[in-house]
Amino acid sequence: MxxxxxxxxxxxxxxxxxxxxxxxxxxxxxxxxxxxxxxxxxxxxxxxxxxxxxxxGFTLKEIKDLLAIQVTKDEHTCQEVKKFTQIKLDEISKKIKELTHIKSALKKIHTSCCGGDETAAHCSILSALES
Amino acid sequence: MxxxxxxxxxxxxxxxxxxxxxxxxxxxxxxxxxxxxxxxxxxxxxxxxxxxxxxxGFTLKEIKDLLAIQVTKDEHTCQEVKKFTQIKLDEISKKIKELTHIKSALKKIHTSCCGGDETAAHCSILSALES
DNA sequence: ATAAACCCTAAAGTATACTATAGAGTCAAG
DNA sequence: CTTGACTCTATAGTATACTTTAGGGTTTAT
CATH class of the missing domain: 1.10.1660.10 (Multidrug-efflux Transporter Regulator; Chain: A; Domain 2)
Incomplete structure (x- = not known):
């Protein structure tokens, strides 16, 4: 190819x-x-x-590290991989959490802010995140 | 302050x-x-x-747009906000989906690749994503 | 009252991740 | 057999998001 x-x-x-x-x-x-x-x-x-x-949101450097994950039977490498993947798993969980917050705020704006008469006051991303 | x-x-x-x-x-x-x-x-x-x-992974420009969301009683603005938030909701859903995939691949590597004798072959992010 | 720690603007420099340009060789169709 | 589309390397340029520098004023603690 x-x-x-x-x-x-x-x-x-x-x-x-x-x-x-x-x-x-x-x-x-x-x-x-x-x-x-x-x-x-x-x-x-x-x-x-x-x-x-x-x-x-991963950088090319981070992506390179992710692609480089290799486990050998060498205990040392194995422990390193365990440690690295744990760190990345934590980072990813954090990202998912943040995205979920932002998503729920946007959803709130999307579904409720164009409906009623006096709802517009809450229709900014920051006020939607607050409540 | x-x-x-x-x-x-x-x-x-x-x-x-x-x-x-x-x-x-x-x-x-x-x-x-x-x-x-x-x-x-x-x-x-x-x-x-x-x-x-x-x-x-949002750019400063995108974040600026998110922060600028304002709904007024003007029908026009309201429709624009609806459209914009829908696009962003789709983007976010996609991001969450991708993160979830990467997370499960890392989890697979983290929990299984340092255990057995012949498991090392599957311990790269790409092979973990395949299956 | 003076030195350390803070604030200001304007402008230049840096890191990351492309993106485009120049100048050249290769290949497939008419 | 040439022309248009593809490939190559090397290098320069661009966009984004900072980060540092220069040169200056302000505040706080000793």
Whole structure:
């Protein structure tokens, strides 16, 4: 799979794919005889993950770390992975919690603020969050 | 409340507070006789919201838009708010969904990959997401 | 009354994550 | 056999979100 096909497939710019490669987020693919990059199908999964992780506020560095998770039978590495995943799980729980708060505030504005006569006073994100 | 106190209170740098003001995210506060900014208590709530919204991947521009939600009795404005909040609700639902996926993958790695003998093969974020 | 700690503006500098440009080679269709 | 679409590297430019610097005034504690 050539870079243009991959770019179309995942909806990411060609330049960005090459940039991700330089940053170590995307494995260096095999090259064809002519020097063109030849991506394996699994590159699609990697990029979809990168897209989604970016959407929810992870930096490229953090995403790189997530993609780098590897457990070996070495106890040391195992403990490190346990520790790392725990930290990330906590971060994610926090993110979900914050999103849930913001969502409920927006929902409140969406469902009630355009209905009544005197409800408009509460229809800002901050006042919706307060109550 | 002076800018240093506010900065300490919310855990955001003084320079960043002034930057947010220039970007229209934070209301211009009253000034004391000496020209110092004098923030009302509600600035704390605004900044906590900004922090949380940033954490989950919203840009300053998007946060500004969220903070600007105002419903008046004007039908036109009301429809605009409805439309805007619906779009944001969809975005947030998507973010929560993605975070939930990533979370379950990490949980899988966290709970199972350091246990058995031959489990290590599945212990990457991508393979954990697949299944 | 003076030094440390705080505040001000304006402007330059930095990190992250792209995005575009230049100059060149490769390939498929007519 | 050439033209248009694709690829390559290297490098420069841009947008966002800070962060630092410079040069100055104010407040508080000793």
């Amino acid at each position: 050539k870079i243009g096909d991959l770019a179309t497939e995942v909806g990411i710019d060609i330049q960005t794919l090459r940039y991700y490669e330089t940053q170590g987020l995307l494995d260096e693919p095999q090259r064809l005889q002519n020097g063109y990059r030849d991506y394996p199908d699994k590159a699609i999964a990697s990029l979809m993950f990168i897209k989604k992780a970016k959407l929810v | 002076k800018i240093g106190d506010l900065a300490t209170e919310v855990g955001i740098d003084i320079q960043t507070l002034r930057y947010y003001e220039t970007q229209g995210l934070l209301d211009e506060p009253q000034r004391l006789q000496n020209g110092y900014r004098d923030y009302p208590d509600k600035a704390i709530a605004s900044l906590m919201f900004i922090k949380k919204a940033k954490l989950v």
